[in-house]
Amino acid sequence: xxxxxxxxxxxxxxxxxxxxxxxxxxxxxxxxxxxxxxxxxxxxxxxxxxxxxxxxxxxxxxxxxxxxxxxxxxxxxxxxxxxxxxxxxxxxxxxxxxxxxxxxxxxxxxxxxxxxxxxxxxxxxxxxxxxxxxxxxxxxxxxxxxxxxxxxxxxxxxxxxxxxxxxxxxxxxxxxxxxxxxxxxxxxxxxxxxxxxxxxxxxxxxxxxxxxxxxxxxxxxxxxxxxxxxxx
Numbered sequence: 462x463x464x465x466x467x468x469x470x471x472x473x474x475x476x477x478x479x480x481x482x483x484x485x486x487x488x489x490x491x492x493x494x495x496x497x498x499x500x501x502x503x504x505x506x507x508x509x510x511x512x513x514x515x516x517x518x519x520x521x522x523x524x525x526x527x528x529x530x531x532x533x534x535x536x537x538x539x540x541x542x543x544x545x546x547x548x549x550x551x552x553x554x555x556x557x558x559x560x561x562x563x564x565x566x567x568x569x570x571x572x573x574x575x576x577x578x579x580x581x582x583x584x585x586x587x588x589x590x591x592x593x594x595x596x597x598x599x600x601x602x603x604x605x606x607x608x609x610x611x612x613x614x615x616x617x618x619x620x621x622x623x624x625x626x627x628x629x630x631x632x633x634x635x636x637x638x639x640x641x642x643x644x645x646x647x648x649x650x651x652x653x654x655x656x657x658x659x660x661x662x663x664x665x666x667x668x669x670x671x672x673x674x675x676x677x678x679x680x681x682x683x684x685x686x687x688x689x690x691x692x693x
Contacts, residue, residue, distance in 0.1 A: 493560070494560075494561075494562050494565070496565065497564060497565060497568045498568075499568050499569065499571065499572030499575075500572075502561070502565055502568055502569050502572070503569060503572060503573075506553060506561070506569070507523070507569065510549065510550075511523045511524075512524075514576070515573065515576055516650060517650055520549075520550075521639070521642055521643065521646065521648075522646075522648070522649075522650060523573050523576070524573070524576040525646055525649070526576075526577065526578045526581045526582075527581070527582065527587070527645070527646045527647070527655050528642065528646045529573070529574065529576060529577035529578070529581075530577065530578070530581045530582040530587070531582075531587060531589075531590040531642075531645060531646065532590055532642075533590075534570055534574060536590065537569075537570045537573055537574070538566060538567070538570050541553055541554070541566050541569055541570060542554035542556070542557055542559075542561075542563075542566050543557045544557065544559075545636050545638075545639070547634075547636075548634055548635060548636055548639070549634055553566065553569075554566055585657070587645060587656065588645050588656060588665065588666070588667040588670045589667060590641075590642070590645075591638065591641075592637075592641060592670075592671045592674070593667070593671075594671065595671065595675065596668070596670075596671030596672040596673070596674055596675030596676075597671075597672050597675055598672070598675040598676040598678070598679040599676075600668075600669075600672040601671075601672035601673045601674070601675045601676025601677070601679075602676050604665070604669045604672050604673040604676070605617065605673050605676055605677075607660065608659040608660055608665060608669070608673065609626075609659065609673065612653070613625070613626050617677075617680065622652075623651075623652075623653065626677065627677070627680040629681070629682045632677065632678075632680055632681045632682070633681060633682060637674055637678050640674045640677050640678065641670060641671070641674045644656060644665070644670050644673060644674060645665075645670060656670060
């Protein structure tokens with residue numbers, strides 16, 4: 462009997478000695494701030510809105526070749542880090558109240574840039590990503606009629622071909638830059654062409670892009686904030 466108890470005591474001690482020591486850290490556990498894998502960071506922070514691999518989400522397709530030909534690394538970095546106040550795009554950088562380090566922001570930007578197609582649009586002369594001067598909403602109304610009304614309806618409230626783009630909730634949640642980005646890049650996954658495809662052989666000029674964005678911005682509900690900046 463004593464031998465049996467002695468054996469059990471020895472077995473318990475051996476098991477205890479194999480367990481983690483007090484204060485020891487499991488080498489396989491990575492602190493959240495040390496994760497630099499793009500796929501992990503993108504999946505956890507971006508895919509919910511922008512879709513897997515940058516396409517198919519409710520927000521602008523970050524993997525779209527036209528978008529990546531227009532938005533440079535600084536645009537991607539600033540918006541990922543700082544977000545767009547007043548919209549659904551949050552700030553992710555710790556310096557702006559988020560949870561990601563500068564290295565993690567850089568990893569996301571580098572990963573998104575990896576979806577780009579070098580030289581894409583080099584001969585297409587697209588409108589600039591940001592508006593060089595404010596647009597004119599009166600001219601924008603005429604531009605809308607020519608380029609957009611066939612799908613979104615004469616008043617912008619939608620048709621059998623496309624949804625409303627003057628919905629108050631929508632316009633309250635998107636910035637002017639987001640509207641501009643969509644006008645230029647389009648939403649090909651929804652059948653919306655880029656700035657070259659609304660009217661065959663007549664791409665939107667930079668001035669017309671700015672004007673139609675000014676018209677859309679003017680449709681926001683009274684007293685709603687005018688969200689000028691931001692990507693997407």
